[in-house]
Amino acid sequence: MSTPLDRGVKGYHAYGPWLREKYAGERVNKVIVDAGFTCPNRDGNKGYGGCTYCNVDSFTPALPRSLDDIREQVIQGIQRARDHYKATKFILYFQPNTNTYAQVDHLKAVYDEALNSAPGDVVGLSIGTRADCMDAKKIALLESYASRLDVDLELGMESVHEATLARINRGCTHAELTDLLESLRDSPLMLCVHTIFGFPWETREMMLAQAAEVNRFPQIRFIKLHHLHIVKGSILAAKYRKEPFPLFTLEKYTDFLCELLPLLRADIVIQRLFGLADRDLLIAPDWGLSKSLIQKHIDREIERRGVVQGGAL
Numbered sequence: 001m002s003t004p005l006d007r008g009v010k011g012y013h014a015y016g017p018w019l020r021e022k023y024a025g026e027r028v029n030k031v032i033v034d035a036g037f038t039c040p041n042r043d044g045n046k047g048y049g050g051c052t053y054c055n056v057d058s059f060t061p062a063l064p065r066s067l068d069d070i071r072e073q074v075i076q077g078i079q080r081a082r083d084h085y086k087a088t089k090f091i092l093y094f095q096p097n098t099n100t101y102a103q104v105d106h107l108k109a110v111y112d113e114a115l116n117s118a119p120g121d122v123v124g125l126s127i128g129t130r131a132d133c134m135d136a137k138k139i140a141l142l143e144s145y146a147s148r149l150d151v152d153l154e155l156g157m158e159s160v161h162e163a164t165l166a167r168i169n170r171g172c173t174h175a176e177l178t179d180l181l182e183s184l185r186d187s188p189l190m191l192c193v194h195t196i197f198g199f200p201w202e203t204r205e206m207m208l209a210q211a212a213e214v215n216r217f218p219q220i221r222f223i224k225l226h227h228l229h230i231v232k233g234s235i236l237a238a239k240y241r242k243e244p245f246p247l248f249t250l251e252k253y254t255d256f257l258c259e260l261l262p263l264l265r266a267d268i269v270i271q272r273l274f275g276l277a278d279r280d281l282l283i284a285p286d287w288g289l290s291k292s293l294i295q296k297h298i299d300r301e302i303e304r305r306g307v308v309q310g311g312a313l
């Protein structure tokens with residue numbers, strides 16, 4: 001007998017169905033653009049080395065990494081999404097590094113170049129950044145696109161605990177993030193927060209506290225949930241190799257998600273339940289499954305347990 005999940009009904013507010021509904025059934029894909037930014041905790045402005053878990057290549061596909069030219073990245077990225085995923089509309093996703101870490105004139109030139117490379121097919125702009133690299137001028141610039149495109153501002157939250165943020169060399173506090181979120185309460189920008197679970201010193205209660213903190217901000221529309229993984233080239237990789245520490249198994253992470261989701265506001269759209277670095281970069285945890293099989297495993301377990309996003313609120 002088929003289950004609701006077999007018919008595409010999930011116990012949480014998933015991004016795929018949300019996109020299909022919003023764009024009248026069109027297949028919408030994100031196209032990653034690497035505009036060559038860096039981060040303030042990499043270039044010495046606030047520190048060196050970056051966040052301890054980060055190797056920026058681990059979340060950037062090879063194509064944008066290999067092309068300097070933004071226009072070429074957009075054109076080839078769109079063609080690839082058409083060929084591989086039958087996509088018809090596109091969200092340009094400035095993902096690697098901190099995509100508002102520059103003067104506002106430079107940002108405008110870069111975003112415009114990308115948007116002008118495929119004007120008819122692009123329905124959205126997604127900008128990954130940090131709260132400490134936003135200001136009133138940058139907000140105004142992003143809002144200026146919002147009359148013709150969906151503009152999604154993705155902000156690193158990672159942990160709600162200041163001690164964790166200091167320990168991972170974030171160089172940006174949770175207070176800076178919440179101040180920015182407050183200032184964007186009435187903004188047309190669609191706000192997304194990116195979280196990481198599984199820092200070995202954080203207890204389950206500390207991780208679950210993230211849900212209540214996110215719920216405090218009705219302006220948060222999207223969330224990306226991510227388990228901590230160790231990738232080559234990161235500071236944590238060197239520490240892990242010297243002294244391995246426990247990381248989530250797939251079963252334990254699924255169990256954690258089943259406890260977290262009922263605590264999270266039902267209207268928040270979940271863009272991602274877990275992260276998966278390329279095999280050549282991933283050190284641990286290796287769950288030994290493809291992305292789609294991990295997704296299926298988590299979705300089945302959520303259904304089996306009758307988990308409902310926001311069900312405990």
Ligand code: SF4
Pocket residue numbers: 038039041042049050051054055056096097098130156
């Ligand atoms: S996680 Fe983001 S802010 Fe931190 S170093 Fe990596 S790209 Fe920069």
